Structures are given as structure tokens and as C-alpha cells.
Amino acid sequence: MFSARALQLSQRRLSLPKKSLGRRFQSTAPEPPPAGGHLPSIATSSYLRATRDSALRSQDIRWLDGDNNGPPGSVIAGRETRKMNLYQAVRDAMAIALMKDDTAVVFGEDVAFGGVFRCTMGLAEEFGRERVFNTPLTEQGIAGFGIGIASMGHTAIAEIQFADYIFPAFDQIVNEAAKHRFRSGGQFGAGSLTIRCPTMSVGHGGLYHSQSPEGYFLGASGLKIVIPRSPVQAKGLLLGSIRDPNPVIFMEPKILYRSAVEQVPIDDYQLPIGKAEVLTKGNDLTLLTWGTPIYHCETALHMLASPPESLAPHVPPSLRSAKVELIDLRTILPWDVDTITESVRRTGRLVIVHEASMTGGVGGEIAAEVQKRCFLKLNAPVRRVTGWDTPVPMHYEKFYIPDALRILDAMVETLTY
Amino acid sequence: MLRVPRFPAAVRATLARRTYASTTVQLPDEAHGHLPTSQSPITSKLRFFNSVVEEGKQIPTYRVLDGAGRLLDGAEPPEMDEALARKMYENMARLPIIDNLLYNVQRQGKISFYMTAYGEEATLIGSAAALAPDDEVLGQYREMGVLLWRGFKLDEVMAQCFGSYEDTSSKGKQMPVHFGSRKYHFHPISSPLATQIPQAAGVGFALKRDPARRGKNCAVVYFGEGAASEGDFHAGMLLASTIPSPTLFIARNNGFAISTPSSEQFYGDGIASRGPGYGMHTIRVDGNDILAVLSAVREGRRLCLEEGRGVLIEAMSYRVGHHSTSDDSFAYRPRQEVEDRKRVDNPISRFRLFLESRGWWNAEEEESYKEKVRKEVMKAFKRGESMQRHEVKEMFNDVYVGEEPWTIREQRQELQALLKKYGHIWEPWRSELKKHKGEGKELIESDH
Numbered sequence: 001m002f003s004a005r006a007l008q009l010s011q012r013r014l015s016l017p018k019k020s021l022g023r024r025f026q027s028t029a030p031e032p033p034p035a036g037g038h039l040p041s042i043a044t045s046s047y048l049r050a051t052r053d054s055a056l057r058s059q060d061i062r063w064l065d066g067d068n069n070g071p072p073g074s075v076i077a078g079r080e081t082r083k084m085n086l087y088q089a090v091r092d093a094m095a096i097a098l099m100k101d102d103t104a105v106v107f108g109e110d111v112a113f114g115g116v117f118r119c120t121m122g123l124a125e126e127f128g129r130e131r132v133f134n135t136p137l138t139e140q141g142i143a144g145f146g147i148g149i150a151s152m153g154h155t156a157i158a159e160i161q162f163a164d165y166i167f168p169a170f171d172q173i174v175n176e177a178a179k180h181r182f183r184s185g186g187q188f189g190a191g192s193l194t195i196r197c198p199t200m201s202v203g204h205g206g207l208y209h210s211q212s213p214e215g216y217f218l219g220a221s222g223l224k225i226v227i228p229r230s231p232v233q234a235k236g237l238l239l240g241s242i243r244d245p246n247p248v249i250f251m252e253p254k255i256l257y258r259s260a261v262e263q264v265p266i267d268d269y270q271l272p273i274g275k276a277e278v279l280t281k282g283n284d285l286t287l288l289t290w291g292t293p294i295y296h297c298e299t300a301l302h303m304l305a306s307p308p309e310s311l312a313p314h315v316p317p318s319l320r321s322a323k324v325e326l327i328d329l330r331t332i333l334p335w336d337v338d339t340i341t342e343s344v345r346r347t348g349r350l351v352i353v354h355e356a357s358m359t360g361g362v363g364g365e366i367a368a369e370v371q372k373r374c375f376l377k378l379n380a381p382v383r384r385v386t387g388w389d390t391p392v393p394m395h396y397e398k399f400y401i402p403d404a405l406r407i408l409d410a411m412v413e414t415l416t417y
Numbered sequence: 418m419l420r421v422p423r424f425p426a427a428v429r430a431t432l433a434r435r436t437y438a439s440t441t442v443q444l445p446d447e448a449h450g451h452l453p454t455s456q457s458p459i460t461s462k463l464r465f466f467n468s469v470v471e472e473g474k475q476i477p478t479y480r481v482l483d484g485a486g487r488l489l490d491g492a493e494p495p496e497m498d499e500a501l502a503r504k505m506y507e508n509m510a511r512l513p514i515i516d517n518l519l520y521n522v523q524r525q526g527k528i529s530f531y532m533t534a535y536g537e538e539a540t541l542i543g544s545a546a547a548l549a550p551d552d553e554v555l556g557q558y559r560e561m562g563v564l565l566w567r568g569f570k571l572d573e574v575m576a577q578c579f580g581s582y583e584d585t586s587s588k589g590k591q592m593p594v595h596f597g598s599r600k601y602h603f604h605p606i607s608s609p610l611a612t613q614i615p616q617a618a619g620v621g622f623a624l625k626r627d628p629a630r631r632g633k634n635c636a637v638v639y640f641g642e643g644a645a646s647e648g649d650f651h652a653g654m655l656l657a658s659t660i661p662s663p664t665l666f667i668a669r670n671n672g673f674a675i676s677t678p679s680s681e682q683f684y685g686d687g688i689a690s691r692g693p694g695y696g697m698h699t700i701r702v703d704g705n706d707i708l709a710v711l712s713a714v715r716e717g718r719r720l721c722l723e724e725g726r727g728v729l730i731e732a733m734s735y736r737v738g739h740h741s742t743s744d745d746s747f748a749y750r751p752r753q754e755v756e757d758r759k760r761v762d763n764p765i766s767r768f769r770l771f772l773e774s775r776g777w778w779n780a781e782e783e784e785s786y787k788e789k790v791r792k793e794v795m796k797a798f799k800r801g802e803s804m805q806r807h808e809v810k811e812m813f814n815d816v817y818v819g820e821e822p823w824t825i826r827e828q829r830q831e832l833q834a835l836l837k838k839y840g841h842i843w844e845p846w847r848s849e850l851k852k853h854k855g856e857g858k859e860l861i862e863s864d865h
Binding site for chain 1: 555
């Protein structure tokens with residue numbers, strides 16, 4: 001259910017003058033947008049853990065205390081958190097990995113000075129240029145190099161500067177990393193390789209700074225793909241990915257690097273790979289997504305419960321009390337079919353949201369599997385709200401990326417099917 | 418914390434000079450100084466250059482023995498005792514015997530595919546003999562000779578080619594000649610070309626970071642002159658020279674990439690001309706002269722370990738055989754050309770003549786050794802050809818490590834259900850199941 005805070009927010013919204021409402025939904029900030037992008041609705045998201053207590057109580061958190069001096073593994077009393085945004089959380093995860101694992105190295109283009117998104121700030125100074133270093137400009141080289149390091153049992157944490165540039169490395173990732181163990185009869189493997197890359201739209205990225213390429217890798221069995229929605233998630237999932245004995249592609253929604261801020265536990269902890277998280281429970285419709293669209297979904301849920309005046313005619317009053325179950329998939333491959341199936345069997349309706357184009361996107365894979373398992377329980381066709389089948393167009397982005405309005409519309413249609 | 422190795426000041430100075438200084442191209446003296454952050458001397462002469470060595474000349478090819486097995490004037494043979502020489506010769510002579518059998522076995526339909534190494538025996542054995550047994554080798558596909566040098570058994574060769582349950586290289590999952598062995602430090606072969614090259618730079622880097630192996634082992638990567646056209650070649654050379662990492666690059670320039678002769682593969686002076694482009698120590702060697710290969714690879718390895726940086730060796734030879742059993746090379750080259758090369762420049766007979774001149778080999782030994790090998794190979798073949806494959810269930814293993822994803826589990830269960838339903842009544846499946854250990858019973862008679 002919605003938190004008290006969320007109800008507070010939605011009530012506040014209705015009493016605001018029209019001018020502010022405009023500002024809420026159409027950003028008219030006077031200063032130029034920062035290069036990393038800025039999503040207004042995130043700052044007020046109820047899914048971000050703004051307090052120490054809520055952060056420490058994140059679902060399925062597993063503490064990895066190496067020594068006997070620290071608090072015991074299952075206890076949260078005495079643990080500290082620190083305010084971090086997503087890039088700081090990513091950096092924190094890598095620092096812990098470098099600290100605890102002598103074989104770990106971090107490499108990629110421009111990582112030594114701190115990275116173009118600051119994810120590696122200070123790591124070269126702290127751990128030395130032999131462990132945190134720049135590579136020449138070659139994604140196929142970065143991926144191949146990482147596979148070589150991993151095949152020797154060392155931990156390789158590679159960075160691809162933008163997910164849009166992962167394609168030169170596609171052969172190394174799909175033909176080599178994913179298949180290394182299978183083809184060698186289990187003797188070798190690239191399991192200790194993790195490839196990180198910034199993904200998804202940023203507001204002004206155009207074709208080549210906005211892509212969500214997770215769908216291309218679905219056929220590369222042997223790989224795992226993980227996409228976090230927030231700083232607490234990013235740190236735990238990244239540590240989980242680094243330590244997972246399979247090669248993992250970790251895609252970080254770049255627009256969230258600065259705008260998602262939470263209290264993040266400073267200890268070493270992991271979140272489970274392969275497990276989705278239910279953010280809001282409900283019985284009327286399952287809303288499934290990952291990464292940035294989580295926040296658009298949150299806004300859409302508020303709009304469904306109490307639509308703004310302009311949209312009220314399009315949201316039947318009977319639907320405004322609908323309880324929607326919002327799920328963050330988190331791991332895209334292998335995806336948590338049990339959680340999704342259990343949910344859809346209850347709700348009978350599924351809406352999947354992703355920024356990647358419709359055709360060939362992950363939504364199609366999930367929809368096929370869900371219809372197979374929940375065929376007789378479905379009350380409406382599985383609905384996908386996605387980017388269009390065009391490259392991401394620079395000045396049309398607001399009509400391209402699925403926003404709260406499109407998600408709201410899809411929910412209404414699915415609920416009234 | 419790991420110690421960061423520091424090179425002596427003299428070596429560092431040499432390296433710095435090496436990076437920026439030109440080679441033997443004569444340019445006007447440095448009356449005009451240099452660019453701000455470079456050692457490149459300013460010149461007022463407008464002049465293009467197009468050679469790594471003296472203008473108009475090609476990179477020379479290092480050779481020690483002539484075609485008749487005699488030492489060239491001024492050549493220094495590598496340090497080698499009779500035992501090593503014999504071991505090298507025996508390994509060279511053995512290769513074509515194995516190749517002959519497995520090639521014919523493919524022609525008879527008993528294995529699906531094979532690749533011979535005819536004509537390249539000196540490159541393979543000479544280089545293998547120069548390496549430490551635990552140097553990490555990443556091959557392309559024609560380097561079984563290196564694996565055999567290290568002790569890989571004929572039974573294991575047969576197992577991989579037949580995909581039998583003794584196949585440790587790939588558990589029946591790969592085409593023939595796709596070997597891999599942790600024990601012999603031979604990384605798993607993959608069909609995509611050149612992918613192993615940047616991986617080797619990473620392997621070398623891991624060796625450098627391992628205090629137990631730094632300075633003792635290097636990564637060694639083999640590839641053909643065709644594969645060297647791939648972007649991965651450039652990436653690997655760049656990384657090994659720049660990061661840097663101790664990686665020895667051995668280019669087998671055998672003149673062909675399937676049907677494409679080297680004249681259609683590159684325009685520059687072979688692969689060796691690219692080495693200095695990356696600031697790498699480079700040599701071109703007569704790949705059919707096993708002693709030259711041995712010397713060059715020993716020295717290349719030494720430089721590689723001393724400087725912790727990539728080194729390039731281009732071994733020139735000739736691919737006497739077809740590209741593979743899927744190729745008939747007489748479709749694109751005259752038979753006479755191949756026969757001539759076999760006669761005129763035969764790596765095995767060249768070394769044999771050298772050995773015989775030293776009294777280290779003779780005709781009787783040749784006969785008896787070859788007979789012995791033929792028997793061994795035939796024995797291993799007969800033993801391997803009738804062996805069953807791994808259990809059918811094995812097909813779903815080793816995709817992921819750790820908790821098995823539902824996709825793998827459910828799909829195996831789906832096949833299991835199909836086998837239970839049709840396994841004993843559908844003829845193609847019935848006879849196919851018999852080829853597998855357990856005949857599918859591990860799935861058919863199980864509940865999960």
C-alpha cells in the first residue's frame with residue numbers, strides 16, 4: 001500500500017495552485033540542465049530510503065562482515081548509513097570490492113581521474129594505478145582483457161563508458177564471456193568478470209547516449225544482467241554481481257546518478273541476484289519495470305489514485321481505488337519468473353514498462369512466458385509500454401520515453417479491458 | 418599490498434627513448450628541436466616515409482639453418498642438448514602422422530571435422546619448446562602441437578575429436594580440434610578468430626599481478642596472418658603494449674586464410690611491420706627453421722618478461738594442407754605449388770638433416786619411430802572411436818555456475834518429458850541415445 005508520506009504528497013498536490021502543477025509535470029528550471037540529467041520526481045520518491053532505519057531494513061539485505069569485531073551478520077543495530085547518490089554508492093561498492101579482494105582491478109576509459117560519471121572518484125588514489133587504471137579506447141579490448149583476467153581467477157571490474165558503446169564488445173561478451181565455461185567443459189570461465197555501463201535516457205542523449213541494450217543480450221545464456229533503481233540497490237546489487245560466479249553486465253541508469261539520493265549503509269552488504277522486489281503490493285494489476293521507469297510508474301500510481309484535474313475525465317472513479325502491485329525486476333537475466341507469475345496469477349493483469357524499443361525488448365520475452373503460465377488467469381492481454389521502434393530521437397524524447405502519462409493510460413486500458 | 422615492480426633507471430631511459438625515437442630512418446639533425454611533449458625531432462623537409470626499416474627494404478627474416486639443415490654463416494644455434502633436439506624432432510615428426518589419421522577418419526565420416534598443421538610443425542614445436550610449461554597459451558586452432566609437446570595424451574585428442582565421455586577439453590560440446598586444458602595451461606579454443614588476442618593481454622596482466630608468477634610466466638597467443646586483420650588483434654596489441662602486460666604474440670604467417678592469400682590480406686610488410694606501431698619489440702623469423710624459431714621465441718619471451726610488455730614474433734611458413742576438412746585448396750592454388758613447397762622447404766626434413774649431421778638421428782630410428790607412432794595413434798583411435806558420449810543431461814551443465822536458473826532447469830525437464838514420451842519409439846532418437854553414456858536413462862528414468 002501507499003505510505004503515509006505518499007498520501008501526504010498526493011493530497012498536497014491537489015491543493016496546489018495550477019502554476020505549481022505545471023512546474024511539477026513540465027520542468028521549467030532556469031539554469032541549464034546538468035550533463036548527468038535531472039528527474040524532478042525522484043527527489044520526492046517514497047521508494048528512496050531517506051532514513052537510516054528504512055535503508056537498513058531494505059528487503060533481502062545480506063551483511064558481509066568479514067571480521068569478528070563488527071556487528072553480527074543479521075543485526076542492524078549499530079550499523080551506520082551515509083547519504084549517497086547513485087554514483088557514490090557505485091563507487092562505495094567498488095571500493096569495498098577492491099579492499100576485500102586483492103585480485104580485484106577496475107579499468108576502462110577515463111576511470112583513473114574519477115570517470116565521466118564520477119563512479120571511480122578517488123579509487124586510483126586510494127588503491128593505486130596498478131589496480132585502477134585507464135585503458136586505451138577500445139571496448140572490444142576492454143571486454144577481451146577482462147575475460148583474460150577473469151579466466152585466471154582474478155576479479156575484473158570493467159567499465160564501458162556508455163551502454164550505447166557496448167556493441168564493439170558484443171562478440172567478446174556473447175561468444176566468449178558467456179560461453180567460456182560451457183565450451184571448456186567447466187575447466188575455465190569468465191565468472192569473475194563484471195562489466196558496468198551507464199544506461200537509459202538522460203533527457204538529451206539522442207541516439208547514442210540513451211540506449212537500453214539489455215534486450216540484445218537475452219540470448220547469451222551464461223550471462224547475467226542486473227539493473228539497479230537506487231543507490232542502496234546499486235551498492236548491494238553491484239557487490240552481488242561482482243561476487244556472482246558468472247559474468248555480469250551491470251547497467252546503471254545514468255539519469256539517476258545524481259538525482260537518486262538515499263541513506264546507504266556503509267557496511268559491506270549484498271542484495272540477491274535473480275530476485276525481483278515488490279515495491280507496492282496490490283491485487284488488481286501487476287506493473288513491472290526496472291531502472292528509471294520505476295519513478296514514472298510511481299508517479300503514474302499517484303495519478304491513478306488521484307488524477308489531476310486535466311486527466312480526471314480519463315480515469316474512471318471506479319479505478320481510482322485500484323491496488324496496483326509495482327515490481328522492480330532488478331535482474332533481467334535470469335529474471336525472477338516466480339515472483340512475476342505469482343503476482344499475475346493474483347492480479348490477472350500485467351503492464352510491462354521499459355525504455356528500450358518495443359520489438360526485441362525484454363517485455364516480449366516476459367509477456368510470452370507469463371501468457372504461457374497465466375493464460376487462464378489473465379483478464380487482459382499483457383501490455384507493454386516502451387520506447388518506439390525508432391532510435392532515440394534527440395528533440396522528441398518527451399514523446400519517446402514512456403512517461404507517467406503513458407503508463408497511466410496503459411493501466412487504465414488494462415484495468416478496463 | 419602488492420609491490421609495484423620498478424625497472425632500473427637505465428632500462429626506463431631506454432624505454433623512453435625507444436617510444437619516441439624513429440628506427441633507422443635518416444632525418445636531418447635536431448636543429449629545430451622537438452614538439453613540447455615529444456621526442457619527435459622537428460624537420461623542415463616535407464617527406465613521407467613508408468618503411469619500418471631502411472626505406473624500400475622489407476623487415477629481414479631470421480634464420481639459422483639452411484634448407485639442407487646446415488648452419489648459416491654467422492648463425493648461432495640455440496643452446497640445446499641431444500635430448501632436447503630429439504624431443505623436438507620426435508614431436509615434429511609425430512604431428513603429420515596424427516594429422517594423417519584424423520584427416521582420413523573425417524573423410525570416412527567418423528568425425529565431423531579436422532584441421533591439419535602440415536608445414537607448420539617447426540613453428541609449433543619450436544615455439545612450444547621455448548616456453549615454460551606453465552606459460553599460459555591461447556591458441557587459434559592449429560596449435561595442437563603445442564599441447565602435445567606439454568604432455569597432452571593421444572587418448573585425450575581422440576576423446577575431444579570424437580566428443581566422447583573422456584573429453585575433458587569440452588565435455589563433448591565443441592567441434593574437433595577445439596582443445597582446452599587447465600592442467601597444461603592451454604586456454605579453450607573458440608572458433609571466432611582473434612578473440613583470444615585481447616584476452617591474452619588480460620591473462621598476461623593477471624600473471625603480472627600474481628606475486629608467485631610475475632616475471633616467471635607470460636601469456637602466449639597464437640594467431641594466423643588472416644586473424645591479424647581483425648579489430649581484436651589491434652586491441653590486444655594496444656593493451657599489451659600500453660597497460661602493459663607480459664604477452665608474447667606469435668603470428669603464424671602461413672600464406673593463406675582459407676582461400677585468401679596474404680597478398681589479399683594486407684598491403685604492408687606482413688604482420689611484423691605492425692609491431693613497432695605499438696612500440697613493441699618485434700622479429701620476423703623463418704617459421705620452417707625450428708632452431709630459428711626456438712631462438713627467437715626464447716629471446717622474445719625473455720624480453721617480454723623483463724619488460725612486462727607485449728612482444729611480437731612473426732613466423733613465416735606455408736600452409737601445406739587445406740584450411741580444414743571443409744576445404745579443397747586446389748580450388749584456389751595449383752597442386753604443383755604445394756608439391757614444390759613440400760619438397761623445397763620442408764621443416765621436418767630440414768631439422769632431420771641437421772640432426773643426422775650431428776649423429777643424433779638416422780634412417781633406422783626414423784623408420785622405427787614412425788612405426789611406433791603409427792601404432793600408438795591407431796591404438797588411441799580404435800580405443801576412442803567406439804567410446805560413448807557424455808550423458809545427454811550433460812548438455813545443460815556448465816552454462817551457469819551456482820544456483821541453476823529456472824530456464825535451464827525447466828528446459829531440461831521439457832527434454833526429459835519428450836525423451837520419456839518418444840525416446841523408445843522415435844527411431845532417430847532411439848539410435849542417437851545409444852551413443853550416449855546411460856542412453857538417456859538418467860533423464861528418462863528420473864523424476865526430476
